[in-house]
Amino acid sequence: MGDNALMSEVLELVDVSVVREGHALLDDVSWSVKEGERWVILGPNGAGKTTLLNLASSYLFPSTGSATVLGERLGAVDVFELRPRIGIAGIAMADKLPRSQTVLRTVLTAAYGMTAHWQEEYESMDEERARAFLDRLGMSDYLDRKFGTLSEGERKRTLIARAMMTDPELLLLDEPAAGLDLGGREDLVRRLGRLARDPYAPSMLMVTHHVEEIAPGFTHVLMIRQGQVLAAGPLETELTSRNLSRCFGLPLVVENRGERWTAQGLPLS
Numbered sequence: 001m002g003d004n005a006l007m008s009e010v011l012e013l014v015d016v017s018v019v020r021e022g023h024a025l026l027d028d029v030s031w032s033v034k035e036g037e038r039w040v041i042l043g044p045n046g047a048g049k050t051t052l053l054n055l056a057s058s059y060l061f062p063s064t065g066s067a068t069v070l071g072e073r074l075g076a077v078d079v080f081e082l083r084p085r086i087g088i089a090g091i092a093m094a095d096k097l098p099r100s101q102t103v104l105r106t107v108l109t110a111a112y113g114m115t116a117h118w119q120e121e122y123e124s125m126d127e128e129r130a131r132a133f134l135d136r137l138g139m140s141d142y143l144d145r146k147f148g149t150l151s152e153g154e155r156k157r158t159l160i161a162r163a164m165m166t167d168p169e170l171l172l173l174d175e176p177a178a179g180l181d182l183g184g185r186e187d188l189v190r191r192l193g194r195l196a197r198d199p200y201a202p203s204m205l206m207v208t209h210h211v212e213e214i215a216p217g218f219t220h221v222l223m224i225r226q227g228q229v230l231a232a233g234p235l236e237t238e239l240t241s242r243n244l245s246r247c248f249g250l251p252l253v254v255e256n257r258g259e260r261w262t263a264q265g266l267p268l269s
Contacts, residue, residue, distance in 0.1 A: 009032055009033070009034060010170050011056055011070075011170070012032050012067070014030050015066075016062040016066070016067055017062065017065055017227075018051050019064075026227045028065070029224075029228070031052075031229060033205065037203055037220050038204040038220065039204065039218070040214050040218050040235070041053070041205060041208070042208060042209070042247060043209075043223055043247055043248075044247070044248055044249070045209070047226060048224050049207045051227075052205075052207075053090075053172050053174055053205065053207055055067050055074070056069060056086070058079040058083060061075055084166045086168050086171075087165075087168030087202065089163040089171070089174070089176060090172070090175065092174070094155055097147055099146065099147055099148025100146055102146060103139060103150070103158050104127070106158055106162060107130040107158065107161045108130045108165070110165035129165065131143070133161035134158070136195070137157040137160055137191055138187065139157050142154060152184065153180050153181075156184075160191075170202055170205070171203070171205070172204075174206075174207050175207055176192065177189065177213045189212075189260075195217075196217025206218070210263075211239065211244070212260070212261065212263075214235070214261050216258075220233060221233070221234075223246075223247040225249070230243060231243045239254060239256075240254060244263055250265060252265055253265075
């Protein structure tokens, strides 16, 4: 563990570039996330959102600059000790999980950092935790269903419960609402909002393309375009029509209604 001054920073990127085959996926990015903040990462396809998440999860290291995650500098820490402290729910994870495993077991295996079947009996405490997280995400009726038979929305909710199992200090959500219909999206946004407003929940980073997917309780936004940060700060000051238009490269109007956001392109004259 770093000292206390460091630990209020969950993530600290200083002049970070990530270069692959001569192409900069991230270009001189500096960004700091403090404990308890809930960040949305917005930007067009190929902007560098997934690269940012891969840095935060310690699966990618900077080419130049420094990245510190939960007080540990990447390159100077054993990532296998760091990774259990980070929860990840995303599309990539779904493909690694056995389709024939039940929902309950899919969530339970996370406690052991495994994707496959675990032979020994689970501690009853672990099982209670798994049931509680699944209940929170509206999955109590699905405990014995096989993961491979779930709808897209049910899979997403199972993966978020799974990511919470290790009691992470940082929760990374990679496009959690991708592929959902309107009902599924609204259900997920509501549940994420509940999680985001829970003071005991971990710090959160969520990648999305759509401002409609930003759950109530999220506090900050980072906008990225072509590997560079365009804006970073509190939602209410940074999620503006001007910033979003620059980010996506066309005129957009952003509106905030209650605790939800919408964005629309201007009609063609």
